[in-house]
Amino acid sequence: MSYELQINTEIIPPSHPLEKGGKGGIDYEKALNPQQLEAVCMLTGPALVIAGAGSGKTRTLVYRVARLVEKGIPPQSILLLTFTCRAAREMLQRASLILSDTCQQVRGGTFHSLANQMLRKFSHHIGFSPSFTILDRSDSADAINLLRLSLGLDEKARRFPKKDTIAEIFSKAVNKAITIEQVLEEEFLHFMEHSEALKKLYLLYTEYKNSHQLMDYDDLLVKWKNLLEERPDISDQVSRRFQYIMVDEYQDTNRLQADIVRLMAATHNNVMVVGDDSQSIYSFRGANFKNIMDFPNHFPGTRIITLEENYRSTQQILSLANSLIAKAREKYTKCLFTRRPGGVSARLAPVPDENAQSRFICERILSLRRNGVPLSGIAVLFRAGFHSFNLELELTKAGISFVKYGGLKLMEAAHIKDVLAHLRVVVNPCDLLSWHRILLLINNIGHKTCQRIMDWLRDTGFSLSRLGEYPIGPRIEEGLADLCKVLEAISTPGLKPQERLERLTAYYEPILRRIYYDDYPKRLKDLEQLAVITNNYESLEALLADMVLEPPEAGASDAAMSDRDTERLTLSTIHSAKGLEWHTVFIISLAEGRFPSSYACESDEAIEEERRLMYVAVTRAKETLFLSYPVSTYTPKDGRIMARPSRFINDIPRSMFESREETGTSFATGRDSYTGTEQIPSQPGRDEEDEAGLKTKDGMLQAGAHVHHTIFGTGRVRQVLDGQKVVVHFDGTGLKTLHLGYTTLSVVR
């Protein structure tokens, strides 16, 4: 596995008491701190683990899996829901290392991947075939667009939302369980006038999917939830099947997912969710960090466990992170501390422009490498995938090899979609969306002919074998005959996916040359990469599902990545860097409009999410942190314009940066000071107990009381809200709302 190099989430100290369980079993007390231990040993009942950045959240989940298995719970009855399939795989692998291989039998994956498996198993109960097709986001937008045109909603006089926007509106409505009108009201007020048309379109889209064996990402969740709700027998069966449920990254789940968790746990309530509200960064997908606060309401008797000790970062980095999040408007459920005093101050690097920024990063990386920091210990993080384009060129020039996450996916390339569309109709012949794509590739077939053929296909019951009988004019005869031949060939039973793909590529290559005559060699390489991936699959269905549910990154073939000799730098969007850590982290393009994104500047909530995103970014660093921002940027439209530094930079006290800013072009003279050997924090034996403070529970505080908070310092209570929340005016940072259920306030006498 290629990811091992970067992922090394909590590294196990060499001095650590034996990790491999051995005959003596696992020594949980030595491996875990008291709070982690509490979470691991609590085997039944509902639990909410609030786990700050770097607080050993993954470790806790891994040990809990091991503990359950060790206690004799059948691994098949344990379910681990994570944000990516990769995360689940890695956790189960780690559990296997500390206990035994049986941990691999634990069911792990994303909500979507589990929904996929469940729905295929129970497909006949919801009027679907087990070979339904899953639409990714752009498929779904394409389908919506076709239907929009068929409704005649393309009057350009009135500005109608574009297909991607429509897809976004529909998806938000589903994921937040609200109406389309409400979504428009909240976020798309300017499209309010099209509310009726959109509702009509939505119904048509739903109907279209149901009648053609299609499901988009949201349908996977909705149909799963509905199945659980409407079929008590099935929900009972499923709930009994998974006796122990764990959900990671709970702050990034939405209403729909929370409902599913509740239904899945209905018979036993053995559910542990883990998350960090200050790392909630997926609201654009309908996630709501308030979910995490709501959990105890849905599961009475929930045990709340807070992990507040950070094992990852130096005090310098953690303080910087804390100062960022201290400026947030609302909510603090915990305060992080570390036992790794000192460290190197973060460096702030204003650079003249993007080119200079790229050169700066390259120079620093080379310097770090000279000082013994391996490339795999370094990451460059940014807000959006395209922010690294310039840097990628510079890195290539400098001969620094890198792997990029969160950029373009292989699936997003038009030629890959073309090829997969052929495979899709073989599996699901009534997938009209794929037919549409395939047919338009043939010479002399345009929209009209395509529509006629599709109508004909529908009328003849979507029979692959009869496509050849279509009454055609001479102009398209040859093209259609060729298509028939290849479809027939690749649907021959008993072929391996790779053989089918080979045959298909032979058919598609001439088309590729015709359409992309100028750059087809590059695209041919992508097809080769697809062939490598296909090689790992025994069934087309599984291949197609995985391509949509775990889309591989473009350009980074598995073969190249598993090559251990090549030490690689990581480039990643911050979203894709969630949960990972590196010795040194660069955060680039910290300019207003880039980060925070210009999209976010209109709403306070969006800015708050950008802030959390920034928090996630800085807490990825263990030892060293660089923040860089271009003083000017160049856009084709406006030419060279001055950029304002990100407001998040201004939110960090200057004292937190190395005393002299690296300015202008003279940054190359700076020295790097590294210890070379990495200090690995040891896990604690005992927690220092409550200082003079008092653990506050409901109602014990009154307005006017003087309190102390680890991050915010001293302040006075202004107001106690509904016994859960308290408003405090802090001397340093002003008004804050704190949730007493989770945070610890000390009362000062």
Place this chain on the structure above:
DNA sequence: GTTTACGCATCCCCG
């Protein structure tokens, strides 16, 4: 009537 070629604007984060 259809297809295709060309010029135009647009581009965040993700399963």
Place this chain on the structure above:
DNA sequence: ATGCGTAAAC
């Protein structure tokens, strides 16, 4: 670099 709409070509 893709995705749309319009205009020229079949």
